[in-house]
Amino acid sequence: MSKxxxxxxxxxFLGSHTADALSAKGYSIRIVxxxxxxxxxxxxxxxxxxxxxxxxxxDVRDKPVWEKALKGVEAVFHLAAYQDQRPDFSRFYTTNTVSTALLYEVIAEKNLPVRSVVYASSQFVYGDGAYQDSAGRTxxxxxxxxxxxxxxxxxxxxxxGGEAVFTPFREDQPVQPTNSYGLSKYAxxxxxLRLGKTYGIPTKIMRYSIIQGPRQSPRNLYSGALRIFISQALAGVPITVYEDGRQLRDFVNVHDVVAANLLVMKSRKADFQVFNVSGGRAVPVVEFAEAVKSITGSASPIVLGGYRHTDTRNAVSDSSKLQALxxxxxxxxxxxxxxxxEWYMAExxxxxxxxxQLKALKAGIRK
Ligand SMILES: NC(=O)c1ccc[n+]([C@@H]2O[C@H](COP(=O)([O-])OP(=O)(O)OC[C@H]3O[C@@H](n4cnc5c(N)ncnc54)[C@H](O)[C@@H]3O)[C@@H](O)[C@H]2O)c1
Known part of the structure; x- marks a missing residue:
C-alpha cells in the first residue's frame, strides 16, 4: 500500500503543487x-x-478534524494558513498557531507514527532583518x-542617522516579525520545534520567500505582488508599486519550493532545522513590475508611491543552508x-x- x-x-497554490509532485512519486494524498x-x-x-x-x-482549527485526518499518515505538510495584513489579529493565531498546536497535540495524544512534519513559515518572521552601519556594525x-x-x-x-546596508536573512539571526501574520508563524x-523534539516528531521549518507560479489565486488580491501586477497589467490600469520601487524582494518559483519540500520531508539531516527557501536574487520591486509589463505587452504605466506601515524595506533570504542539502x-x-x-489567461x-478594485490596489508586498 502506498504511503x-x-x-x-x-x-x-503551494499545497496543490506539492500534492501533484508527491502523487507522481507514488504517495497517496489526503487534503484538508x-x-x-x-x-x-x-x-x-x-x-x-x-x-x-x-x-x-x-477546518484545521477543529481538533476532531485532525483526529480523523492524521489516521495512517506518514508525513504532514501543514500549509493551511490565514495570510493577510488585515486587523483581525486573533484570526492569525487561531488559524495558524492553534492549528499547529492541535497537530502536535493529536500526534502526541494518540502516539501516531508520523515520520515527518513540514511547517510552512515565511521570511516575514525576520521583519526588517539585519543591517550594517558605515562602520560595519550590525x-x-x-x-x-x-x-x-x-x-x-x-x-x-x-x-x-547614517546610511545602512541590508544583509540577506540567515536562519540563525534574531527574528522580529512586524505583523500578526509573521508573529503567528514564528509562534x-x-x-x-519544541513539541517535535519533546515528542520525537521529526519537524522541518520552511521560511519561504515570495512564491510565484500558476494557481496563486487572483481572488485574494490583497497579497502577492505578481497577481496584483498581472491583474492590473492585463486590465490596462496603472501598475501600482509602493514607495520608490527600489525596495528589494526575492521571488522563488513554486516548483523550486516543491522540490525543497520533498527534499526536507525525506531528509533526516533536515530534522528540527529551519530553512530559508529563496530565489537567490535580490530584485527591486519596480524591476519586477517592469518584467510583468514587458511579458504581458501591457501599455499600463507603472505608478510609484504610497506605503504600508508594516511593510519591510527589504526582504531577501540567504538559502545557503538548504543548498548545502x-x-x-x-x-x-x-x-x-x-x-x-499563461495560467491566468487560460482560466x-x-x-x-x-x-x-484593481485601480485602487497597490502592490510591492510579500506574504
Ligand atoms: N505563497 C507565498 O508566497 C508564501 C510565502 C511564505 C509562506 N507561505 C505559506 O505557505 C503556505 C501555503 O501558501 P499558499 O500561497 O499556497 O496559500 P493559499 O492561500 O493558496 O493556500 C492556503 C490554503 O489554506 C486553506 N485554509 C485557510 N484557512 C484554513 C483553515 N482554517 N482550515 C483549512 N484550510 C484553510 C485555504 O483555503 C487555501 O487553500 C501558507 O502557510 C503560507 O503562509 C506562502
Missing part, C-alpha cells in the same frame, strides 16, 4: 482544506479534482517611523511570470478582473 501524506491547505472564501470562493479548484486525492473540506532596525514614510524617506537609517515555528533554485522571475500569465481571470 499517505496529509497536506493541509492542499487546495491552495476549508476552501477559504478569500482564496477559493468555497469551491474545490479544478486543478485538484479527479486526481484520486482524498479531499476533505474541513543592527536590527525597528519598523520605519510613520513620519519618515509619510515624508517619502524610505531607506532604513543606522542608529546614528508556530517555536511550538513545532543539495537544493538549488532553478527558475528565474521571467519563468514565473510567464507561466502565471479567463482577465475577463472577470474587478477593474475598479
Amino acid at each position: 499517505t501524506v496529509l497536506i493541509t491547505g492542499g487546495a491552495g 482544506d476549508n476552501l477559504q472564501g478569500e482564496v477559493h470562493a468555497g469551491k474545490w479548484p479544478r486543478y485538484i479534482q479527479r486526481k484520486g486525492y482524498e479531499l476533505v473540506r474541513a 543592527f536590527f532596525p525597528e519598523l520605519r517611523r510613520e513620519a519618515d514614510l509619510k515624508a517619502g524617506r524610505w531607506a532604513v537609517r543606522a542608529p546614528d 508556530s515555528e517555536m511550538m513545532a 543539495g537544493w538549488k533554485p532553478k527558475a528565474g522571475i521571467t519563468d514565473s511570470i510567464r507561466t502565471y500569465v 479567463g481571470f482577465h475577463k472577470t478582473a474587478p477593474v475598479e
Whole structure:
C-alpha cells in the first residue's frame, strides 16, 4: 500500500503543487482544506479534482478534524494558513498557531507514527532583518517611523542617522516579525520545534520567500505582488508599486519550493532545522513590475508611491543552508511570470478582473 501524506491547505497554490509532485512519486494524498472564501470562493479548484486525492473540506482549527485526518499518515505538510495584513489579529493565531498546536497535540495524544512534519513559515518572521552601519556594525532596525514614510524617506537609517546596508536573512539571526501574520508563524515555528523534539516528531521549518507560479489565486488580491501586477497589467490600469520601487524582494518559483519540500520531508539531516527557501536574487520591486509589463505587452504605466506601515524595506533570504542539502533554485522571475500569465489567461481571470478594485490596489508586498 502506498504511503499517505496529509497536506493541509492542499487546495491552495503551494499545497496543490506539492500534492501533484508527491502523487507522481507514488504517495497517496489526503487534503484538508476549508476552501477559504478569500482564496477559493468555497469551491474545490479544478486543478485538484479527479486526481484520486482524498479531499476533505474541513477546518484545521477543529481538533476532531485532525483526529480523523492524521489516521495512517506518514508525513504532514501543514500549509493551511490565514495570510493577510488585515486587523483581525486573533484570526492569525487561531488559524495558524492553534492549528499547529492541535497537530502536535493529536500526534502526541494518540502516539501516531508520523515520520515527518513540514511547517510552512515565511521570511516575514525576520521583519526588517539585519543591517550594517558605515562602520560595519550590525543592527536590527525597528519598523520605519510613520513620519519618515509619510515624508517619502524610505531607506532604513543606522542608529546614528547614517546610511545602512541590508544583509540577506540567515536562519540563525534574531527574528522580529512586524505583523500578526509573521508573529503567528514564528509562534508556530517555536511550538513545532519544541513539541517535535519533546515528542520525537521529526519537524522541518520552511521560511519561504515570495512564491510565484500558476494557481496563486487572483481572488485574494490583497497579497502577492505578481497577481496584483498581472491583474492590473492585463486590465490596462496603472501598475501600482509602493514607495520608490527600489525596495528589494526575492521571488522563488513554486516548483523550486516543491522540490525543497520533498527534499526536507525525506531528509533526516533536515530534522528540527529551519530553512530559508529563496530565489537567490535580490530584485527591486519596480524591476519586477517592469518584467510583468514587458511579458504581458501591457501599455499600463507603472505608478510609484504610497506605503504600508508594516511593510519591510527589504526582504531577501540567504538559502545557503538548504543548498548545502543539495537544493538549488532553478527558475528565474521571467519563468514565473510567464507561466502565471499563461495560467491566468487560460482560466479567463482577465475577463472577470474587478477593474475598479484593481485601480485602487497597490502592490510591492510579500506574504
Ligand atoms: N505563497 C507565498 O508566497 C508564501 C510565502 C511564505 C509562506 N507561505 C505559506 O505557505 C503556505 C501555503 O501558501 P499558499 O500561497 O499556497 O496559500 P493559499 O492561500 O493558496 O493556500 C492556503 C490554503 O489554506 C486553506 N485554509 C485557510 N484557512 C484554513 C483553515 N482554517 N482550515 C483549512 N484550510 C484553510 C485555504 O483555503 C487555501 O487553500 C501558507 O502557510 C503560507 O503562509 C506562502
